[in-house]
Amino acid sequence: MALVELGRFNRNEAHIVIGRLDSEGIDAVALDGNASIADGSYLFIPVRVMVDDEDLAAARKILSDTA
Incomplete structure (x- = not known):
């Protein structure tokens, strides 16, 4: 069991993706969501x-079916 990157999204999209995956029983976590928050550039840094x-395969299928 190891974490792998599903994708990089803006802050809001990342949490929508995590919620969508959670509704399908897939655990997901956002990384880098608070990066550089002190200098205000957090909106420009993608969240993994x-x-x-x-x-991973099931999560990719869920996202492709949603798009």
Whole structure:
């Protein structure tokens, strides 16, 4: 079991993706969401959405079906 990157999104999209995956029973976590918050550039830094390597294919399918 290892975390792998599903994709990079803006802050709001990342949390929408995580919620969508959670509704399908796939655990996901956002990394880098608070990066550089002190200098105000956090809106420009993509947030990485990470999933378990065993869930990657299913997570990609869910996102492709949603788009």
